[in-house]
Amino acid sequence: GMSDMPGMDMGHAGHEMGAMGQGAASLPEGEALRALPPLANEAGRPGLFKARLTAQSATARFVADRDTPILAYNGTSPGPLIEAFEGDRVEITFANRIGEQSTIHWHGMPVPADQDGNPMDPVAAGADRIYAFDLPEGSAGSYWYHPHPHGRTAEQVYRGLAGAFVVKAKADPVPAAYGDTVLMFTDLRLAADGSMPDSTMNDQMNGRVGDHVLVNGQKNPKLTVAMGAKRRLRLYNATNARFLRLVFANAVMTVIGSDGGLLEKPVATDEILLSPAERVELVVAFERPGAATLTTLDYDRGWMGPGRPADAGQTLLTVDVSDAPAEAMPPLPERLRSIARLAAPTVSRRLVFTETMAMNATGMEMGFLINGKAFDMGRVDIVAKAGEPELWEIVNQADMDHPFHLHGTQFQVVERERGGRVSKPPYLAWKDTVNVARGETVRLVMRQERPGSRMYHCHILEHEQLGMMGIVDVQA
Ligand code: C2O
């Protein structure tokens, strides 16, 4: 239970505040964007994706002459890109060589509970296990994978363990001429000696925010396209705690997909807010020659104590648009697919997120709670029935935004309420992670199809570790 997860002692927090960002190394920018290395399929027949993922220590060269110790899957961070098709069987052998327990969680994917890398199913240091599951028809989307061991998720992720898992549709309505590029954002904090500093009390409270937002492991890399080109980009927020409010100067963005695959139709947009763990699929048109830049705007997600990091003005990606025109691009279809509306919910649940502070003998103790409770691996918080449509009301009564995530199924946001004002989402979408701003209530509908125990939690990984997580037991 809670014995190995004590509340956080903040008695000495003051000494660690303000240390953030000091002595930070500067990283080279403008290198050509690297595509994520694909995970080779070792299966000799169609319909099966078979491979091995080994988690182990590695080194990265973020700055010249200095090796940074990291954790990596198959030697790379982000990990290899997994690409499989709807209908495929997946069998991945996980070899845990990081020297402590870990798991691989298939974030957002409709996998059986006992194959989902939950904290209840740890893989011991040095052990191997096979994760096996089928990708249902209609499950095409932008998923990812990362560790989920009890109490160690945040550190294993910021040290480098995360990768993208793209499930492709057999019949894809998006023109192949747009390409298909994963942009995985991570958040690096690097000391002058090239090491990644341990997390501080400030990081525990606010979530660890680094000094450099990287794209596929690179700072502000460069992509070159011809004028008039359109590109399909899948943006992943794989940071522990960084909210990314994004604009694309000198380019035109159209949203075509969310966490769980394509929308019904394309939606033009000027800016995107991606909270930790969210994904968005875009078609970006580059109409004018010159530089098109993907940059961040300020987003105040609530911050405890001093030292809120500056969010605005970071350039994440520079696209060099040449003045030689691209070959004519086929248009994006007006309809992408249809999304089923879930039936009227038969059950409704209310989850209240709070932060608490209490003085004790050693100082201030903080709790990150759902319905007044911190996570307990031995407790079932919600019992649900497979196949029943449910309404979940996520109420944020805390002073920070908390991105809510549920394992094992995709949900639909019905509405948001803040200060008595109710608003509907601008479009229907499948989501597995949704930001719940402070003071806000978000209502969503879902249906769990596969029985077993699953997690729901705040995806600021430090908050998840400090207790903002629960278990839903889905019964057949
Ligand atoms: Cu990325 Cu429990 O999740």
Ligand code: CU
């Ligand atoms: Cu997940």
Ligand code: CU
């Ligand atoms: Cu949180």
